[in-house]
Amino acid sequence: MKSREIEFHIVGAGLSGLSLARELIDRGFNVRVSEMRDRVGGISVLDSEVVGLIEEISLEVNVSLQATAVKLGGSTVIVSSSGVETIDRGVVAVGFRTATPIELGIVGDRPAGVYPFHAALDLIMSGLSPGRTIAIYGAHRYSVLLAEKLSEYSRRVYIIDPGSTTEIIPKNIEVIRSKVRVLKGPHRLSEIKLDKGSLEADTLIISIFKPWNPFPELPPVGHAALETYNPGALLEASRLLAVNLSCEEQTYRRVKVEGEIQVFPKTLTPCLRELLVIKPGGGRIEVNGRVYSISGDYTIVRAPENSRDLRVRVFEVWSS
Amino acid sequence: MESKTYDVAIIGAGVVGLLVAYELSKFDLSIAIVEREAEPGFGVSKGHAGVIHVVQPPFNSLKSILAIYGNRLYDKVSRELKVDMVRLPALLVARSRAQLALIPVIYAILKLVYGVRGFKVSIVTGEELRLLEPNIEGYAAVMVEGYSVIDSFELIYRLLDECRARGVDLLFNTEARGFRFEDDIIVIETSRGSIKARYVVNSAGLDSDILASKTGGSERIKTFLGVMLVFDTLQVKSIVAPLPSLRPAKTKGGGIIPTVWGNTIWGPSFTIVASREDRGVRAEDIIDVIRRFKELVKIKGRLIKAYSGIRPSTINGDFSISYSPLTKRIINLVGIESPGLTAAPAIALIVAKMLRDAGLKLVATRRAPHRTIHALSTRAKLALNPSDISGYDGVVICPCMRVSLADIIEAIKRGASTLDGIIFRTKLGMGSCQGQHCIGRAIVILQKLTGASPRSLTKNTSGSWLVEELRVDRVEE
Numbered sequence: 001m002k003s004r005e006i007e008f009h010i011v012g013a014g015l016s017g018l019s020l021a022r023e024l025i026d027r028g029f030n031v032r033v034s035e036m037r038d039r040v041g042g043i044s045v046l047d048s049e050v051v052g053l054i055e056e057i058s059l060e061v062n063v064s065l066q067a068t069a070v071k072l073g074g075s076t077v078i079v080s081s082s083g084v085e086t087i088d089r090g091v092v093a094v095g096f097r098t099a100t101p102i103e104l105g106i107v108g109d110r111p112a113g114v115y116p117f118h119a120a121l122d123l124i125m126s127g128l129s130p131g132r133t134i135a136i137y138g139a140h141r142y143s144v145l146l147a148e149k150l151s152e153y154s155r156r157v158y159i160i161d162p163g164s165t166t167e168i169i170p171k172n173i174e175v176i177r178s179k180v181r182v183l184k185g186p187h188r189l190s191e192i193k194l195d196k197g198s199l200e201a202d203t204l205i206i207s208i209f210k211p212w213n214p215f216p217e218l219p220p221v222g223h224a225a226l227e228t229y230n231p232g233a234l235l236e237a238s239r240l241l242a243v244n245l246s247c248e249e250q251t252y253r254r255v256k257v258e259g260e261i262q263v264f265p266k267t268l269t270p271c272l273r274e275l276l277v278i279k280p281g282g283g284r285i286e287v288n289g290r291v292y293s294i295s296g297d298y299t300i301v302r303a304p305e306n307s308r309d310l311r312v313r314v315f316e317v318w319s320s
Numbered sequence: 321m322e323s324k325t326y327d328v329a330i331i332g333a334g335v336v337g338l339l340v341a342y343e344l345s346k347f348d349l350s351i352a353i354v355e356r357e358a359e360p361g362f363g364v365s366k367g368h369a370g371v372i373h374v375v376q377p378p379f380n381s382l383k384s385i386l387a388i389y390g391n392r393l394y395d396k397v398s399r400e401l402k403v404d405m406v407r408l409p410a411l412l413v414a415r416s417r418a419q420l421a422l423i424p425v426i427y428a429i430l431k432l433v434y435g436v437r438g439f440k441v442s443i444v445t446g447e448e449l450r451l452l453e454p455n456i457e458g459y460a461a462v463m464v465e466g467y468s469v470i471d472s473f474e475l476i477y478r479l480l481d482e483c484r485a486r487g488v489d490l491l492f493n494t495e496a497r498g499f500r501f502e503d504d505i506i507v508i509e510t511s512r513g514s515i516k517a518r519y520v521v522n523s524a525g526l527d528s529d530i531l532a533s534k535t536g537g538s539e540r541i542k543t544f545l546g547v548m549l550v551f552d553t554l555q556v557k558s559i560v561a562p563l564p565s566l567r568p569a570k571t572k573g574g575g576i577i578p579t580v581w582g583n584t585i586w587g588p589s590f591t592i593v594a595s596r597e598d599r600g601v602r603a604e605d606i607i608d609v610i611r612r613f614k615e616l617v618k619i620k621g622r623l624i625k626a627y628s629g630i631r632p633s634t635i636n637g638d639f640s641i642s643y644s645p646l647t648k649r650i651i652n653l654v655g656i657e658s659p660g661l662t663a664a665p666a667i668a669l670i671v672a673k674m675l676r677d678a679g680l681k682l683v684a685t686r687r688a689p690h691r692t693i694h695a696l697s698t699r700a701k702l703a704l705n706p707s708d709i710s711g712y713d714g715v716v717i718c719p720c721m722r723v724s725l726a727d728i729i730e731a732i733k734r735g736a737s738t739l740d741g742i743i744f745r746t747k748l749g750m751g752s753c754q755g756q757h758c759i760g761r762a763i764v765i766l767q768k769l770t771g772a773s774p775r776s777l778t779k780n781t782s783g784s785w786l787v788e789e790l791r792v793d794r795v796e797e
C-alpha cells in the first residue's frame with residue numbers, strides 16, 4: 001500500500017467521505033479514508049437506500065478503521081495503532097455535530113439516559129439498547145430510521161419535533177410537536193418536560209444536528225459543511241468538491257450567499273461550472289441575476305462562466 | 321466485614337475524607353474509608369469549580385482561616401500527588417467609572433487582611449488590565465496573587481491510588497446508617513453489615529449532619545445550589561470576577577475561571593434550594609450567571625455545558641469541626657462547603673490533631689507505600705512525544721480530549737466501574753462535542769472489559785442504569 005504516495009486524506013468514512021473518495025479515485029488520485037470507528041457508514045448505516053452503495057465503495061477504497069483525526073499543536077494529524085501521521089492534503093467528512101442540551105435550552109437534572117444521536121447509534125450497533133421508553137428529539141430522515149430500528153426491538157419510541165417537519169413518519173411512531181425544556185430524574189431520566197405537558201420516558205436521544213468542521217484549515221464536505229437530510233445532495237457535494245480538488249489551476253471564484261439557502265462549495269476553481277444549492281421544500285433562487293427553480297430539496301445550477309464572484313440568493317419577486 | 325477493628329474509619333470518600341485518610345496513612349494505623357457510592361468523589365466534590373481560593377469573607381470565620389492555611393498546603397499536596405495545579409492571580413474588576421472609586425477601598429481592605437499573610441495585593445490600571453487580559457472589559461482591577469486552579473478529578477483519583485498504596489481499606493457501596501458502642505469500640509451499622517473502629521471521622525458531605533445527629537450532634541445543613549457554565553476555550557489567564565460591592569450581596573461570588581484542561585467556567589451562581597435532591601440546573605440560574613459575566617468578558621468559544629453542585633452549609637454559614645457530644649472518638653465535619661476544597665488539606669491536619677488529643681497514638685509508619693506508577697495518558701504522550709503512540713494508545717475514543725482505549729483500560733484497572741468513573745479519570749466527553757463520538761463507545765468498552773451484564777452498568781449512583789441488551793424478547797413493562 002505504501003507504493004504510491006497518498007494524495008488525499010479524507011477524514012470520515014460516512015456516505016460523504018466514501019463518495020468523495022470514489023470521485024477522486026475515478027479522477028486518478030490515490031486516496032486514503034481514515035475512520036475513527038471500527039465500522040464505515042457513519043449515521044447512514046441504518047439507511048437502506050444507501051448502505052449498498054457504502055458497502056460497494058468501501059470495498060474499492062483504502063479505508064483505515066480506528067484511525068482518528070485530532071488536533072495537535074495547530075495542525076491535524078491521524079492517530080492510529082500504528083502511530084501518528086501528518087496530513088498534507090486533507091478533507092473533513094466527519095459529519096454532523098449533535099447540538100448539546102445547553103444550546104437547545106434544555107435544563108434540569110443531568111441523569112443517565114440522555115444520549116447524543118451518534119452515541120445511541122454506537123450502542124445499537126453493538127447490540128445494546130439505550131433504554132426502554134425512548135424519545136428522539138429531532139424529526140428527520142436519521143431520527144426516523146433510528147426510531148424504526150428501535151421499534152423493531154419493541155421499544156416504545158416517540159419522536160419530538162421541535163419544528164414542523166415534512167418528513168413522513170411511520171404510523172407506529174408517535175410524533176409530539178414541541179420543544180424539550182426540562183429533564184427530570186435524580187439517577188435515570190424519568191420525565192421530559194415539554195412546552196406543553198410532559199412525557200414519561202427513560203431515554204432522550206438528542207438528534208438535532210449542526211454542520212461543523214472541527215479542523216477548519218481543511219475543506220469540509222457532506223454534513224461537516226451542509227445541513228441536509230437528502231443523501232442525493234451529499235453525493236452531489238462530493239462530486240463537486242472532487243472537481244475542485246482535481247483542478248490543476250487552484251484559483252478561486254467566491255460564492256456569496258444571501259437568505260435561507262445553503263450553497264456548496266463556497267469557492268470555485270476554473271474547472272467547476274456547477275453549484276449545489278439546497279433549499280428544503282424547494283422554491284426559487286437567483287444566481288447572478290438568473291432565476292432557477294428547485295423542485296426537491298436541492299438543485300445543481302450551472303455557474304455563469306464569467307470570472308466574477310457569484311451571488312446566490314433566494315428569489316423574491318420584489319427584489320429583481 | 322466481620323471482626324477486624326480499624327483504628328480509624330472515615331465516612332465519605334470526598335476530597336475531605338480522602339485527604340484525612342491520606343494524612344493519617346502516614347502513621348502506623350489501620351484505616352478504612354466507608355463510602356456509599358461505587359466510587360470516590362461522587363458527592364459535593366464532583367460539582368465544584370476547582371479553585372484554590374484566597375479571599376473568603378467573613379475574614380474571621382473558620383473557613384476563611386482554613387482556606388488560607390489549606391491554600392499554602394496545596395503546593396506540597398499537588399507535588400506529592402503529582403496533580404496538575406496552576407498558580408494564577410485573581411482580578412477583581414471595576415466595570416464602570418463609578419466603581420473605580422471602590423478600587424482603593426477594596427485594595428486597602430484586602431491588603432490589610434491578606435498582605436500580612438503573604439499574598440500579594442496590588443492595583444492594576446485599565447491599561448495594564450488590557451495587556452494582562454485582552455478579553456476583559458474593565459476600568460481597573462485589584463489583583464490578588466496566590467490563587468490556583470487544580471485538576472480536581474485528578475486530585476481525587478491520585479488520593480485514592482495513594483491511600484490504596486498505603487494500605488487504607490476502601491469500602492465502596494457501603495452506606496453508614498448509625499453507630500453502636502461496645503466498650504471502647506464504635507460499631508458502624510452499614511448497608512453491608514457492621515464495621516468496627518476505635519475512632520470515626522464523619523466527612524459525609526451533604527449528609528454529614530444526619531450522621532452527626534445519630535450521636536447527638538445538633539448542626540443542621542441548609543443547601544445552596546451553584547450553577548456553572550462551561551465554554552470550550554480559554555477566555556482568560558487569571559480568575560476574573562466583578563469587583564464586589566460593599567453591601568451584603570444577594571447574588572454572591574463566582575468568577576470567570578480557566579480550567580487546567582483548557583475550558584472556561586463561569587460561575588457558580590448561588591441560590592437557596594429546598595432539598596438535597598433538588599439539584600437540577602434551572603433556567604433562571606443560567607440567565608443569572610450570563611447576566612453577571614457577559615459584560616465582563618468577550619465570549620470566546622462555545623457554551624457546551626451547564627452543571628450544578630449543592631453546597632452543604634451550616635445555619636451560621638461556617639464550617640463546623642467538632643467532637644461528637646457523646647464521645648471524643650467521633651469527629652464530625654459538617655458544613656464543609658466552599659471553600660472546602662481549598663481548606664481540605666488543613667482540615668486533614670486539624671482532624672489528625674483532634675484524634676491525637678482524643679487519645680489516638682500517631683506514630684510515623686515505617687511501612688513504605690507501594691509505588692504507584694501512573695501510566696502517561698495518551699493526551700500527554702501526544703503533547704510530549706507523538707512518536708511514542710502505538711497500540712491501544714492509538715485507538716482514540718474521544719477525539720476532542722484525545723482519550724484512547726489505553727486510557728480507558730487504565731481507568732478501569734485503577735477502579736473505574738461506572739461511566740462517570742471513566743469520564744472523571746480520563747476527561748472523556750468533556751470537550752467541544754460533549755460525548756457524541758465517545759460515550760456510546762465507552763459504555764461498550766466498559767461492558768466488554770468488566771464483563772458486567774449490560775443492565776448492571778451505571779453512570780454513577782445505583783439507580784443510574786445506562787443500557788440493556790437489544791433483544792426483542794427481553795422487554796418487560
Ligand SMILES: Cc1cc2nc3c(=O)[nH]c(=O)nc-3n(C[C@H](O)[C@H](O)[C@H](O)COP(=O)(O)OP(=O)(O)OC[C@H]3O[C@@H](n4cnc5c(N)ncnc54)[C@H](O)[C@@H]3O)c2cc1C
Binds near residue numbers: 337368372496
Ligand atoms: C457549586 C460549588 C462550587 C464550589 N467551588 C469551590 C471552589 O472553587 N473551591 C473550593 O475550595 N471549594 C469549592 N466548593 C466546595 C467544595 O466542593 C466542597 O467543600 C468539598 O467538595 C466538600 O468535600 P467533602 O469531602 O466534604 O464532601 P463530598 O464530596 O460530598 O464527600 C462526602 C462523601 O460522603 C459520602 N456519604 C454521604 N453519606 C454517607 C453515608 N451515610 N455513608 C457513607 N458515605 C456517605 C458521599 O457519597 C460523598 O462521596 C464548591 C462547592 C459547590 C457546591
